[in-house]
Amino acid sequence: MxxxxxxxxxxxxxxxxxxxxxxxxxxxxxxxxxxxxxxxxxxxxxxxxxxxxxxxxxxxxxxxxxxxxxxxxxxxxxxxxxxxxxxxxxxxxxxxxxxxxxxxxxxxxxxxxxxxxxxxxxxxxxxxxxxxxxxxxxxxxxxxxxxxxxxxxxxxxxxxxxxxxxxxxxxxxxxxxxxxxxxxxxxxxxxFYTSLILPLFNKQTPLEEGDLRSAIEAFSVKAGFKLDNVFVMDGSKRSTKANAFFSGLGSRKRIVLYDTLINDLNTDEIVAVLAHEIGHYKxxxxxxxxxxxxxxxxxxxxxxxxxxxxxxxxxxxxxxxxxxxxxxxxxxxxxxxxxxxxxxxxxxxxxxxxxxxxxxxxxxxxxxxxxxxxxxxxxxxxxxxxxxxxxxxxxxxxxxxxxxxxxxxxx
Incomplete structure (x- = not known):
């Protein structure tokens, strides 16, 4: 050729x-x-x-x-x-x-x-x-x-x-x-993407205390998942669309929930979505x-x-x-x-x-x-x-x- x-x-x-x-x-x-x-x-x-x-x-x-x-x-x-x-x-x-x-x-x-x-x-x-x-x-x-x-x-x-x-x-x-x-x-x-790169575009804050966090922690114990923290990302600053994702490996793992997801879904639904993300890790x-x-x-x-x-x-x-x-x-x-x-x-x-x-x-x-x-x-x-x-x-x-x-x- x-x-x-x-x-x-x-x-x-x-x-x-x-x-x-x-x-x-x-x-x-x-x-x-x-x-x-x-x-x-x-x-x-x-x-x-x-x-x-x-x-x-x-x-x-x-x-x-x-x-x-x-x-x-x-x-x-x-x-x-x-x-x-x-x-x-x-x-x-x-x-x-x-x-x-x-x-x-x-x-x-x-x-x-x-x-x-x-x-x-x-x-x-x-x-x-x-x-x-x-x-x-x-x-x-x-x-x-x-x-x-x-x-x-x-x-x-x-x-x-x-x-x-x-x-x-x-x-x-x-x-x-x-x-x-x-x-x-x-x-x-x-x-390290979610801890080093993502913060340049979006603010992530730990999920505050309350019914949702308690429900998530209870599920994590049931699933045998070591929950270091769940972060809420200000996705609403760009779009109304909701999402959640899991990233990282080992001790650097992190679950991130869009604030739009928390606004749109009830507690049981959010726990179910988070269980799906934990499933990816497990x-x-x-x-x-x-x-x-x-x-x-x-x-x-x-x-x-x-x-x-x-x-x-x-x-x-x-x-x-x-x-x-x-x-x-x-x-x-x-x-x-x-x-x-x-x-x-x-x-x-x-x-x-x-x-x-x-x-x-x-x-x-x-x-x-x-x-x-x-x-x-x-x-x-x-x-x-x-x-x-x-x-x-x-x-x-x-x-x-x-x-x-x-x-x-x-x-």
Whole structure:
């Protein structure tokens, strides 16, 4: 395979992915069932169901537009030699390969952010605002954007620099040392994200004393779960949508409840949702998710290590002298079909874990409360109750509400 064939392969992959995604989105958009299954009765009244359908339609139209713009932009950049041009700019600034790579990705990242910014603004301040979800102010939106960009530079930059430095000195064992570095970083982020990174965006406070905390502590004792603390996050500063999550490993584990969840659900429902999150920990889903991610990264880096020195990767984008940053960019595009397949297995595993966590909560007699809580969360978020099964298969990390209810009722 020559450089031209690699280039056309990249175009073919991007086109195939775009067409497939648009087809799935269309199937899901057209899936409207007038007869709601009996298990979902009462989630929406007639007026709210109509609002949900309007929300679904608005998001579909907006998604089509944004995805078309993104696809056209990347294809134009490829055909017009945009990446080669940015590479020349980077090389003109410095002859150091690490500095060149950092400048290259800063320019690409900044351009991508500028292009996506109007869509992000419209999605937040028009669509989410129209349907009553948005609580984000322009100030919070701007600060979030700035903080995200700074974190990318301050964390992603040094990490990328270390990987490139390893590439320059490690030879054929580059992939192994890079794997150890990235794996260590992944574990650290899993352990410390909620205590180091999340506070930059959201305030977390320990759940105050009261009936809810007493109920949670009583359940924790029953489940044999060492409860260091439960934190409440001010999710309401950005959205009315509710959520809860579990993160961390070992002594760094943490359960976080959105304040919107506490406002929307009663005590039994919140305990049931928390039992679901504890189920993830008890069943070692977080641990195995981290291990799986580390193993996947090792496989990717091993394959990349075999081809990184190939001049064909850089030549495919019009760059004569092979370099690391162009090589990893091309490799990422060529690897995307494999990533797509592995992603399917990961979403299947994720849905399986959600069923298992539901069953764990149900084993303590919390099934009805969990169903009630899930219905309220879905209703308040205007969730799609009847998504297309193929769209679910490829995109849903959580089972649809109907399938979760049926699984809980069968146990």
């Amino acid at each position: 020559n450089a031209e064939q690699i280039f056309h392969t990249i175009i073919g992959i991007l086109t195939a992915q775009f067409i497939f995604d648009q087809w799935l989105d269309y199937l899901n958009h057209k899936t409207v069932k007038s007869n709601i299954p009996s298990e979902l009765k009462g989630v929406y009244d007639e007026e709210k169901y109509k609002k949900q359908q309007e929300y679904k339609k608005a998001n579909y139209s907006f998604g089509v537009l944004s995805e078309c713009v993104s696809f056209i932009a990347i294809v134009l950049v490829l055909f017009l030699g945009g990446f080669a041009f940015v590479n020349e700019l980077s090389a003109a600034v410095s002859s150091n390969s690490i500095i060149q790579a950092l400048i290259f990705f800063v320019i690409i990242g900044f351009a991508s952010s500028i292009m996506s910014l109007p869509f992000s603004i419209y999605g937040t301040f028009v669509i989410e605002q129209r349907f009553g979800f948005n609580k984000t102010t322009p100030k919070i939106f701007a600060l979030d954007l700035l903080k995200s960009m700074l974190l990318s530079v301050l964390i992603g930059g040094p990490l990328m620099a270390l990987v490139i430095w390893i590439y320059g000195i490690a030879g054929e064992y580059f992939w192994l040392y890079a794997w150890l570095l990235i794996s260590s970083f992944t574990v650290l982020m899993t352990m 069943l070692k889903h977080t641990l195995w998710g981290t291990i799986t991610g580390v193993l996947q990264m090792g496989f990717v880096l091993f394959i990349f290590g075999l081809v990184v020195n190939s001049p064909l990767l850089s030549n495919a984008l019009g760059v004569e002298e092979p370099n690391f940053h162009i090589g990893i960019l091309v490799f990422g595009m060529l690897y995307s079909p494999i990533s797509f397949v592995t992603g399917i297995f990961m979403t299947i595993l994720s849905r399986k874990n959600e069923y298992a966590a539901d069953a764990y909560a149900n084993s303590f007699g919390l099934g009805e409360a969990l169903i009630s809580g899930l219905k309220t969360i879905s209703s308040n978020a205007l969730s799609n109750l009847t998504p297309h099964r193929l769209y679910v298969f490829f995109h849903y990390s959580h089972p649809p509400l109907l399938q979760r209810i049926r699984a809980i009722n069968q146990n």
